[in-house]
Amino acid sequence: MAVQGFGKAYADEILLPAKPAYVGLSFFVAFMLNMLPLTGYVLMIRPDFVAVILLYWAIRHPRKVGFTPVFILGLVMDVTDGSLFGQHALAYCVLMAAGVAWHRRVSLFGIQGQMLHVLLMLLVAQLIVLAVQLAAGNAFPGWWYFLPSLSGCLIWPVVCQIVTSPLRPKVKSEEL
Amino acid sequence: MEYSPPPFFKRGPNLVTRLTLFSLLSLVLLFADARFRYMEDIRAVVGVILYPFQELVDTPARMARGMANYFSLQSTLRGENTRLREEAFVNAGLLQKQQDLIAENENLRELLHLRPRFEPSSQVASILYTARDPFVRQVVVDKGASDGVVPGAPVIDTLGLVGQVHRVYPWASEVVLITDKEQVIPVQVVRNGLRAVIFGLGYDGALEVRFMPVNADVEKGDLLVTSGIDGVYPSGLPVAFVDSVERNAAYPFARITCRPASGVRSYRHVMVLGTTEDYPERPVAPEQGGPGPGGKD
Numbered sequence: 001m002a003v004q005g006f007g008k009a010y011a012d013e014i015l016l017p018a019k020p021a022y023v024g025l026s027f028f029v030a031f032m033l034n035m036l037p038l039t040g041y042v043l044m045i046r047p048d049f050v051a052v053i054l055l056y057w058a059i060r061h062p063r064k065v066g067f068t069p070v071f072i073l074g075l076v077m078d079v080t081d082g083s084l085f086g087q088h089a090l091a092y093c094v095l096m097a098a099g100v101a102w103h104r105r106v107s108l109f110g111i112q113g114q115m116l117h118v119l120l121m122l123l124v125a126q127l128i129v130l131a132v133q134l135a136a137g138n139a140f141p142g143w144w145y146f147l148p149s150l151s152g153c154l155i156w157p158v159v160c161q162i163v164t165s166p167l168r169p170k171v172k173s174e175e176l
Numbered sequence: 177m178e179y180s181p182p183p184f185f186k187r188g189p190n191l192v193t194r195l196t197l198f199s200l201l202s203l204v205l206l207f208a209d210a211r212f213r214y215m216e217d218i219r220a221v222v223g224v225i226l227y228p229f230q231e232l233v234d235t236p237a238r239m240a241r242g243m244a245n246y247f248s249l250q251s252t253l254r255g256e257n258t259r260l261r262e263e264a265f266v267n268a269g270l271l272q273k274q275q276d277l278i279a280e281n282e283n284l285r286e287l288l289h290l291r292p293r294f295e296p297s298s299q300v301a302s303i304l305y306t307a308r309d310p311f312v313r314q315v316v317v318d319k320g321a322s323d324g325v326v327p328g329a330p331v332i333d334t335l336g337l338v339g340q341v342h343r344v345y346p347w348a349s350e351v352v353l354i355t356d357k358e359q360v361i362p363v364q365v366v367r368n369g370l371r372a373v374i375f376g377l378g379y380d381g382a383l384e385v386r387f388m389p390v391n392a393d394v395e396k397g398d399l400l401v402t403s404g405i406d407g408v409y410p411s412g413l414p415v416a417f418v419d420s421v422e423r424n425a426a427y428p429f430a431r432i433t434c435r436p437a438s439g440v441r442s443y444r445h446v447m448v449l450g451t452t453e454d455y456p457e458r459p460v461a462p463e464q465g466g467p468g469p470g471g472k473d
Contacts, residue, residue, distance in 0.1 A: 035233045037305030044310075067194050071202070079222040080230070082316070082343070082350050083309035085215040086205035093202065097195040136210040138311040139357055139378045145310055 015167040023064050026053050026163055027073065035080055044144050047152035050077060051095055051125060052159050055118055058099025059106050060164070070096050087132050091125040098124065111157050119153035216343065223345040230348075234304060297450035299323060301331075303443075304348060313356040313378065315339075319448055320347045328408060330449045336414035336437030337361070337402060338446050351446070354415065354436055355380060363415050364403035368393055371403050374415060374434065383416045385432040390423045394432055410449065414438075 030049035038046055050073065057065045074089030081088070098121045099106075106117045126149050134140065188194070208214040299319060307314035319325050321344045329341040331351045339353040352359060357378035363385070364371050370393060372385045388394060398418040404411025416434035423430050 032229065032233050034308070035230055037234050037237050038308075039306045043306060043308065046308075067198050071198050074202070075205075076222055076226065079219050080226055081309045082307045082312060082314055084206055085209035085219065086202040090199055090202035090206070093195060093198040097191055100191055132206055133311045136206075141310045141379075 014169070015164065016169055018061055018064055018167055020064075022166065023057060023061075026057075031073070031077070034077065045147045045151050047148050047155055048122075051092065051122060052118070052152045052155060053163070054092055054095055055099045055121060055156075056159055056163055058096050059103045059114075060160075062100045062103045065096065067093060067096060084132065084136060087129050090132065091129050094128055095121055095125045111160075114160075115153045115156050118156045119149060122149035122152045125149075219343065220345060223348070227345070227347055230304070298447050299325075300445055301325075301349075301448050302445050307350065313353040313376070313380075314342065314350050315353065315446075316348055316350055317446060317448070318348055320345045320349045322346050324450075325349050325448055326451055329451050330409045330413070331446050332413055332449065333438045333443050333446050335439050336416075337409065338438045340408070341448065349448075354438075355383060361409065361415060362403045362406045363400040364411075365394060366399045366401055367395075370394065371405070372400070374400060381435055382419075383434040383436060385418075385434060386429065388430050388432060390425060390428070390430050392430055394418055394421055394430070396421060399437070400434065408451075 027050065030053040033049040036046075054065070054070060070092050071089045074092040075086065077088040077092075078085050102117065102121075106114055109117065123146065126146060130140070130145065189197075205215065301317040301319035301323075304316045304318050307316060317331070325341055325344050327341055327344050331338045331341060337354055339351045339356070339359065341349050342352045343350045353376070354361060354374075355376045355378070357376055359376040361374050362371065363374045372388055372392075372394075375384050375386055377384055385394070385400070396418055399414060400416045400418065402409040402411055402413045402415055414437040416436050419433045419435050421430055421432050
């Protein structure tokens with residue numbers, strides 16, 4: 001009966017344990033995607049891949065990632081972006097906490113419900129960054145500022161599929 | 177220590193505690209960076225470590241550009257070649273005239289016992305990428321401290337002033353565009369020599385001249401060039417064209433909006449100038465507290 005409430009997304013999946021190297025690799029790839037030399041509209045709608053991957057691990061495997069590496073990753077992101085030192089670190093820590101705190105709740109929903117939760121969390125993280133920047137004396141850049149949250153929520157199913165696929169066992173449990 | 181609990185359920189401090197701790201830490205860092213700029217050294221170190229990764233990520237884009245260049249149509253190349261030839265012809269004429277003028281100018285300056293004009297050193301840099309932080313208007317170029325770039329150096333393109341070097345890493349540097357909200361440049365109207373100060377607005381394609389009286393002689397279409405009185409930018413670099421002048425008697429100042437002369441959105445190469453000549457020491461600012469300009473009264 002306990003399984004009945006679970007969404008279709010990964011209701012009866014038993015995944016292999018994720019190796020720390022695999023977690024690290026996923027973050028590295030996301031980081032490289034963030035560093036792509038984009039300009040113009042593409043840059044405007046580009047999701048924050050690191051934030052999405054972070055949410056993935058926080059929600060699906062809440063014990064795999066600690067706060068310290070996330071914090072350091074945020075600081076590194078700040079250097080590559082030339083933004084205020086600590087703004088990404090703060091946003092990522094908040095995302096991490098939100099993901100871990102909600103991981104049971106989000107798991108109950110199907111993929112659309114999960115996307116809505118992800119959108120909300122990404123928006124909150126962006127709002128925190130916005131508040132920090134406004135406090136530092138910068139102007140609100142425009143409503144397009146929130147587009148990365150939207151695109152991040154839209155790529156959530158794809159990211160889940162890609163990151164989960166190597167964790168699926170080669171042999172179906174029913175066949176045993 | 178023998179009787180400590182087994183580490184089966186050891187999970188460290190709980191989530192809220194950890195979040196509070198790390199948030200406080202990042203807020204401290206943010207404050208130190210925004211207020212006192214304490215973090216520049218750490219930034220430089222991390223920037224060096226990240227450089228190979230950035231290069232790695234840039235490689236596909238660079239290769240794609242190289243391929244596109246390689247497979248460009250012959251007709252395109254011929255058209256471009258003809259155009260460049262014509263330009264070179266025109267430029268040769270101008271250059272000859274300019275050499276003549278430079279010689280004449282030097283003679284005149286010598287006669288008048290003026291200081292020789294400053295010729296800044298310069299080097300070409302290509303734009304690596306636009307800064308990803310939506311709150312700043314910056315580009316990152318591929319020349320850094322190892323090429324002699326120093327913070328504060330002006331950056332131009334073929335059409336005019338692009339911006340100013342902000343942070344310098346060993347092999348790259350950040351250039352703040354003139355449209356950034358924090359950028360302020362002393363300019364001069366070419367038509368009549370009127371001096372003014374131009375401010376970035378924080379978004380693309382717009383600048384604003386502030387604190388000009390309503391009756392100031394500024395017209396639509398005027399070219400504004402750097403006046404060179406700040407000791408940062410050499411004089412005579414095109415900065416902006418006046419787009420509109422709004423004179424409303426209800427306000428003490430005219431509202432003058434401009435568009436930048438440079439085309440930083442459309443070019444891949446910029447020129448980083450050396451910093452300008454040694455100016456005499458700035459006079460010491462008068463004691464704060466008296467009712468002076470800028471002081472609260």
